[in-house]
Amino acid sequence: MNMLLDLQKKILPDLVDVLGLRFRILRFIRLMQPIGRRTLANNLEMSERVLRSEVTFLKEQGLVEFATSGMTLTHEGHNLLGQLEVVMKEVFQTRTMEEELEKKLGVKDVHIVPGDSDEYSWVQKEMGRACVGLIKQKMSSKENIIAVTGGTSIAAVAEMLVPDSDLKETLFVPARGGLGEQVENQANTICATMARKAMGSYRLLHVPDQLSKESYESLINEPTVKEILQLIHSATMVIHGIGEAETMAKRRNSSEEMLKKIHEKKAVAEAFGYYFDQSGDIIHKVLTIGLQLEDLNDIPDIIAVAGGSSKADAIEAYMKQRPSQVLVTDEGAARAILT
Amino acid sequence: MNMLLDLQKKILPDLVDVLGLRFRILRFIRLMQPIGRRTLANNLEMSERVLRSEVTFLKEQGLVEFATSGMTLTHEGHNLLGQLEVVMKEVFQTRTMEEELEKKLGVKDVHIVPGDSDEYSWVQKEMGRACVGLIKQKMSSKENIIAVTGGTSIAAVAEMLVPDSDLKETLFVPARGGLGEQVENQANTICATMARKAMGSYRLLHVPDQLSKESYESLINEPTVKEILQLIHSATMVIHGIGEAETMAKRRNSSEEMLKKIHEKKAVAEAFGYYFDQSGDIIHKVLTIGLQLEDLNDIPDIIAVAGGSSKADAIEAYMKQRPSQVLVTDEGAARAILT
DNA sequence: GCGGGTGGGACATAATATGTCTATAAGGGA
């Protein structure tokens, strides 16, 4: 509805931050006036100096007045704040939802992109872009190894990657071996795409979809495989998707009994080739080599990318037992999770 | 209507500029794509480097693409630009009017404050604030002498003045002697108020309202008066209002024949104690000492402050023959002038 | 091949934001 706002978020992303900051300042002044800079700075958890700049600005705009006893809102500031309060809810819709999600899911950091992937495909790309931003941000200065899974969400991330000087030294590896996906959504393919887009390097994990216990044992001892496994376990970052259990199982042409098992045990979520039920317990695990769920504890940064209102249950289920990650999702999923 | 926008202009003034800049860039790219940085920078009259930062940002937002042949809008960028165009008219309403007024009146610099002084009294204060901003901006580093006239608009400027390190050395003087106004709107009073608010110094011009030719001659040779006159003539800045002829004449308790003269000769505007008709010709001049109209040519900065739709004709008339100034006005007057 | 365009990289410098400290004035309680 408020088109301008959405456009501004896109074209002036920090606008929202500054706006929020000044809004908070004004609110606090109204609440505690007259109040001094130091007290205010403490309460708002910011350095006195930056608050001072902000507050000087507000003074110049005639919204607050300085006195020797502290700062007060002017009449005009009071009016403006009143109007602001009406509008700000809308502005911070997503930010508020992010915080609610962080709390509800116990995830450290949630990023919500406007829209619903189920409705528009470009929303998934937006999630991709957001994720790329996060990746760059979390990049340490030295050699980075990024492990990726398959799925359309992660494919979107790959698509949105752009070369960056920070990314050039990065090595991309698939998190786990063949999971039976279509080529364009396989971890291997995505991994290669990412490396190409980021001008980085990559290693692939060539293992067949169906593995018997025996071939698993022998493969794991292959020198080439072993080497890559080591790389995977020393990954500094994992980027993975979350899928709906049934959809994923079908897409992977799983056996009839497999589908039955999933259905009976009420699996709702899928990630890394693991299937989870509503409470986040593991129902089934596709046998393949690579990153196991318990290995995640050793990896510093784990980013989950999943959106669309239809995935809400899956996201919620998966996150139930695997918190303290970063989640990139969309408005559709967020709303559905928060019901 | 769009409340958020007005609030933003108030609370995030420079973000609006950035918005405009990016908008212009996108438009130009669409027009000339594919286009290179240098060409684009030339066309937009900005340095290549700042354009580069902007354009890199736009790339990161996925709105433009870089290729070896130049930059192009992405599909997304195209969409966004389309939506932006709808909204931007509103954003730049006042800016557009400012440009139109500059053209129509031949004034170098026009500043329009939202609202109409006739409707809300706070609009006049806003003009005052805007004017204060301009004053500070135009302040040269050395001793400044600011000459001011009377009137409610200038009184508003005085009210909005705030101390500033730049202003401390400033000397305020009244532009002309007694013009028969009420005390609070007299040049002398305003002058003193300004100096107090700005922590500057001031000199007053004590001359009676009604002056005979003889006393005029003798006063002008008084050493104390002479000294101040010299200061007035060496003023670095003049801030004056523009009034409606009839209103001003009545407010000054002018004689019956005076009112008649004004009416007959169809005076519409008043400034500095001069009365002007619709084409800007001088109809009458109140005899007092101080700044004469022709002295204005020697003064570097001249700022006119006048607003309210009712003053539109007066502003237009006065400006007809006295262009290349700075005009601070409000939306009401601006709309009325542009009809 | 060549000239004029392109994006990208690099780096010094200007501008700005921020952290830190000090001066000084005003109000409130002993």
Add this chain to the structure above:
DNA sequence: TCCCTTATAGACATATTATGTCCCACCCGC
């Protein structure tokens, strides 16, 4: 009345960012 606490305001060094300026490799039409 005086002192103590709080406040703003100013000043300045430093960290961070923006900007100006070059240069390079590349691509494309000639």
